[in-house]
Amino acid sequence: MKSIFSFFVFSFFVFSTIAQTVIPGHAHNDYLNKEPLFEALKSGFVSVEADVHLMKGELIVAHVRPLGRNKKRSLENLYLKPLFEQVQKHGGKVYPNYDGPFYLMIDFKGGGMETFNRLTELLENYRSMLSIMEDGELKLGAVTVFLSGGRPTDAVLNAEPKLAFLDGRPSDIGQQIPAEVMPVISDNYHNHLSWNGKGKMPEDQEHKLRKMVSKVHAEGKKLRLWASPDNANAWETFQKIGTDLINTNTPKKFAEEFDKSEK
Numbered sequence: 001m002k003s004i005f006s007f008f009v010f011s012f013f014v015f016s017t018i019a020q021t022v023i024p025g026h027a028h029n030d031y032l033n034k035e036p037l038f039e040a041l042k043s044g045f046v047s048v049e050a051d052v053h054l055m056k057g058e059l060i061v062a063h064v065r066p067l068g069r070n071k072k073r074s075l076e077n078l079y080l081k082p083l084f085e086q087v088q089k090h091g092g093k094v095y096p097n098y099d100g101p102f103y104l105m106i107d108f109k110g111g112g113m114e115t116f117n118r119l120t121e122l123l124e125n126y127r128s129m130l131s132i133m134e135d136g137e138l139k140l141g142a143v144t145v146f147l148s149g150g151r152p153t154d155a156v157l158n159a160e161p162k163l164a165f166l167d168g169r170p171s172d173i174g175q176q177i178p179a180e181v182m183p184v185i186s187d188n189y190h191n192h193l194s195w196n197g198k199g200k201m202p203e204d205q206e207h208k209l210r211k212m213v214s215k216v217h218a219e220g221k222k223l224r225l226w227a228s229p230d231n232a233n234a235w236e237t238f239q240k241i242g243t244d245l246i247n248t249n250t251p252k253k254f255a256e257e258f259d260k261s262e263k
Contacts (some may be wrong), residue, residue, distance in 0.1 A: 026245040043255035107149035111218035123163040132162035179220035189228035197229025213242040
């Protein structure tokens with residue numbers, strides 16, 4: 001695995017004063033990890049995912065709607081407050097020497113406009129750390145929030161100011177939605193490829209993935225594929241082909257494989 005992520009050493013990754021490497025991992029269903037958010041932060045990830053349900057005015061983080069509302073599992077307590085404290089501690093950044101945005105992907109599990117309105121109210125309390133678009137001008141913050149799942153696309157496009165942005169789909173390519181509003185294009189891996197992550201990716205599938213990467217990058221956006229093979233060989237292959245946010249359910253292992261490549 002000596003070559004894994006070698007490209008990113010010189011282009012995407014930044015080394016911090018605490019000897020932590022910032023790597024382009026996306027912590028899929030991050031809230032299921034032993035330490036939600038913090039496992040990803042300790043691993044140097046640039047993106048995490050939280051599924052939310054609106055329950056009696058609270059945005060509760062869970063994949064399946066829980067029977068009861070546990071405020072300890074709220075979006076604010078698990079993600080927004082800790083990120084705010086992290087940004088305060090590091091002088092306006094999530095990582096000390098990393099100037100790029102940290103992506104918080106919020107997946108709406110129902111609720112639509114009601115969930116969006118509640119989220120907007122909540123984000124107002126944290127706007128000092130957020131990327132914000134106002135009057136057509138984007139001001140990058142330490143944290144960029146983008147919405148997936150049951151995303152209210154029209155509401156986000158028409159919001160003024162915009163405190164949250166959009167997770168796009170392949171069908172959004174070519175629709176003249178700027179990267180500032182839709183920074184990421186995501187899709188289910190199995191909608192495009194069948195390779196299981198073992199051995200070499202078949203040539204026809206590699207060609208298909210390269211073509212997708214090219215289309216996404218042509219619009220200045222990042223590519224993420226969920227439900228993709230989750231092992232070191234697959235991560236290295238996706239990196240070589242140009243996938244930007246590499247989906248994984250195992251942040252610690254992902255980071256360890258990167259660390260091995262540096263030794």
